[in-house]
Amino acid sequence: MSKSAKYTNEPGQSGPSGAAKPVQFHAELVRGGLQNRVVGSGGTGAGPRWLLVYVSSGTLELSGPAERREIPGPALLWQPVDPAVRISFFAGSVGAHLLIGELGLSAAVGSKPEAAEMRLMADRPHVLPLDGQGAVNTNITQAFNVILAEIAAAQPGMETIIEAQLRFLLVLIWRHVSMTSDRIARGAAQTVLLRRFRQLVEAHFRQRWKVADYARDLGTTADRLHAICRNTLGSSPLQLIHDRTIYEAQSLLDRSNMTIDQIADSLGFNSAAQFNKFFSTNAGMPPGRYRKLLRDSAADAKPQGMAGFTDWP
Numbered sequence: 001m002s003k004s005a006k007y008t009n010e011p012g013q014s015g016p017s018g019a020a021k022p023v024q025f026h027a028e029l030v031r032g033g034l035q036n037r038v039v040g041s042g043g044t045g046a047g048p049r050w051l052l053v054y055v056s057s058g059t060l061e062l063s064g065p066a067e068r069r070e071i072p073g074p075a076l077l078w079q080p081v082d083p084a085v086r087i088s089f090f091a092g093s094v095g096a097h098l099l100i101g102e103l104g105l106s107a108a109v110g111s112k113p114e115a116a117e118m119r120l121m122a123d124r125p126h127v128l129p130l131d132g133q134g135a136v137n138t139n140i141t142q143a144f145n146v147i148l149a150e151i152a153a154a155q156p157g158m159e160t161i162i163e164a165q166l167r168f169l170l171v172l173i174w175r176h177v178s179m180t181s182d183r184i185a186r187g188a189a190q191t192v193l194l195r196r197f198r199q200l201v202e203a204h205f206r207q208r209w210k211v212a213d214y215a216r217d218l219g220t221t222a223d224r225l226h227a228i229c230r231n232t233l234g235s236s237p238l239q240l241i242h243d244r245t246i247y248e249a250q251s252l253l254d255r256s257n258m259t260i261d262q263i264a265d266s267l268g269f270n271s272a273a274q275f276n277k278f279f280s281t282n283a284g285m286p287p288g289r290y291r292k293l294l295r296d297s298a299a300d301a302k303p304q305g306m307a308g309f310t311d312w313p
Contacts, residue, residue, distance in 0.1 A: 058093025
């Protein structure tokens with residue numbers, strides 16, 4: 001992309017058979033101007049239209065009634081044409097944009113298995129960030145160069161070549177949208193599982209359930225539960241269970257007159273000795289000392305080590 005130019009397959013342009021063809025593509029090259037440059041949305045006649053905008057360096061501005069958004073380059077923007085939405089290249093920005101008519105989009109989408117998803121995707125705006133993706137940026141630049149050259153030359157078979165390049169660019173966006181949707185779906189499913197896990201912990205931590213017991217009741221594996229807890233909360237399921245148990249033990253030591261033997265029994269430990277060892281490992285001191293420190297301290301100066309189990313969903 002070495003200069004500024006506009007390319008359109010003009011209305012009434014004839015193909016090999018001499019029949020007039022409707023305009024389906026209008027392309028422009030943007031090369032570091034001194035002023036902001038608005039992306040035009042005319043040039044393909046009536047009917048639905050879509051814009052594919054590539055900013056290789058600089059910034060795009062997307063502004064409409066509801067929001068104003070800046071998109072730093074490199075990035076690829078897909079935008080159904082909306083008269084209320086204006087797209088601009090900031091001064092000094094470099095890139096290109098392609099205006100696409102309805103027949104052009106339909107031909108580019110084609111009839112492959114992913115075509116239905118791509119067509120649905122096309123009805124919404126999408127941004128594909130490309131920072132750090134040098135090879136992809138090179139391929140996108142080459143695709144736009146081919147499109148611009150084909151429209152300028154207006155040779156037979158022009159549409160076929162443009163549609164192939166457009167299909168490549170659409171597939172890049174479709175992959176990004178699909179992966180993002182998958183991550184969101186996985187995140188939602190993991191949140192539900194963590195919420196159910198917490199409910200089960202509340203119900204069964206006094207019974208000293210093992211991680212495998214919780215995983216079985218959740219319909220998953222201990223390994224998957226471990227991975228989700230680690231990735232989402234930064235703690236293992238076992239540590240979360242221990243946090244809840246310690247929190248309850250600290251509360252009982254603080255607010256009840258139960259003996260340590262009684263607290264150990266209420267929390268499902270086989271003996272006070274087992275409870276003492278568990279509490280010392282997780283709270284940093286034996287339960288008897290913890291209670292003594294509580295009683296010797298002011299109400300607002302409790303010992304350190306209160307578990308943070310409330311931080312997870």
